[in-house]
Amino acid sequence: MASAGESFFEGAEKLLEVWFEFDDDSLESSLRSIDRKVWEDLLKVVKCEIISRTADEDMDAYVLSESSMFVTKDRFILKTCGTTTLLYAVKPLIKLVKEKCRLKQILDIFYSRKNFSRPDLQIGMHRNFSDEVSHLDKQFRNGAAYSLGRINQDCWYLYTLDNAGVERPDQTFELLMWDMCREKMRVFTKDVSENGLDATKRSGICDIIPGAKIDEFLFEPCGYSMNGLLPGGYYITIHVTPEEEFSYVSFESNVPRESYDELVKKVLEVFRPGKFLMTIFANKASVAKDCHKEINDAESLQGYVRQDHQFCIFKNYNLTYTMYSRPIL
């Protein structure tokens, strides 16, 4: 995802998730009725483009030049790294959904990101979370902005709506990893792997959640993106920035788990980060709604030491934020 000439690439993604409610159940009342051309135009605003598309009964999944996009009937997810300008697309997104579909209301919004390594290289409002918040506040009433973790070290920002939100079970699990194992990262270069599929197999990504329909891409000369689709409307998405000077990997999924322990273990084995942060969102109807309890009690995880742990109760969602680092021996 970084080209050879660049001295730095910001792996940390901007992540937007929007839940829509429509007037009826007609064909037009679905985001999936929107033409690819319309999405392509929207992505121009963000400064990225579609590389590949896969789909199943429940969603369309796109691998982008900078990360991923997922479109279901009523949920839109856009995750973009580098110096993309994701939040500039929020207003156009809502406008196009109003035009193309029978929009009743926006049920919920989640915009989140880790603090950037080089905020100075970002464009416009993305240099600064408070500018991003001001931009979103102009479009939404009831927007609530938070920072979790240490503002002066590693932290994670969130903007969401103080709404009743999504009623059906929903959960999002993220592992954002950095200071990666050099050896593990070599797989995600053209020197070692032939193509995306080869990297998926060699890395062990194919075994993290078996049975997923995977669409992946290995960038030239290095960098990797994958989307995985699972029956029932579940997705996985992984993005790898392997360069040692700014290595970064993200794992995200909405698979429901009462405990994410096993999944964490598998992801850490594949990537071996020096540090990582874990966020888990779970609404009241989710099987994951109590998984913060075991995390509250655990001062270490798979050999990593907990640096920070915060638990938040929102109107409809519980959120845990935990940051871990490999102990210095």
Next chain:
Amino acid sequence: MASAGESFFEGAEKLLEVWFEFDDDSLESSLRSIDRKVWEDLLKVVKCEIISRTADEDMDAYVLSESSMFVTKDRFILKTCGTTTLLYAVKPLIKLVKEKCRLKQILDIFYSRKNFSRPDLQIGMHRNFSDEVSHLDKQFRNGAAYSLGRINQDCWYLYTLDNAGVERPDQTFELLMWDMCREKMRVFTKDVSENGLDATKRSGICDIIPGAKIDEFLFEPCGYSMNGLLPGGYYITIHVTPEEEFSYVSFESNVPRESYDELVKKVLEVFRPGKFLMTIFANKASVAKDCHKEINDAESLQGYVRQDHQFCIFKNYNLTYTMYSRPIL
């Protein structure tokens, strides 16, 4: 605490708590051996002065022109409102303790404050939490900065050290209240109360924690400050800014409680805020260490609705932050 001619007064305090460890148990190895004159000089840096002093076996308590100061053998607490410049005193404080006492190390530091109503009226670094953090980061390794609550609405900032910290039981309970009941605030004016003692009685403050040795002051034409000392090294401190346009009250105490429910009830009855935030710090040895559990489960408190709830685990302390507002009928 506001004079008649001012159109605005910032009631929200800056609060600094520093724990020191000394080389030995000699008389000089105590903050209480430091002369009043030295404290007075330090307070000049902060732009406030001593109004009154009281003391017991465990501590010296000072009512200041802007809030309070408490000095025990090894703990220093300074709480100042208005446009005082508290953090400018951190370096001089450490310098004077090194000079006067046999300082071994700084065990822990807590700097906290609510977001200001008018940050633009603050002086220098106090306009901005990130500037305050930069200032503290120059003096301490392992400083960790957090914001709890909504950055774009009501929030509370904290800077602390990622240290093993204080071993003996320690807890701090704070209620920061605003949008106060107009009727309740009248007691804290010279129109209604003769002096501090009169206001303490009329308001019901004397009944919040009975048995305290109270030192209070009623400002001209309005405003109130009190320090209360309890056997065993416990204190209470209350500060009232009664003006309707910017009403604000703070309650702080280190009394240990397994549950703070009863105390909250009493404080709310005395002041009837429209909104308030509650913070509870409790270290591993404190009886209050599990009190977050009942707060996690309570979506309302004494008729107030919970707006935000966050729970943090630090190396040695648990912290809960909860913000409540009166339901709009």
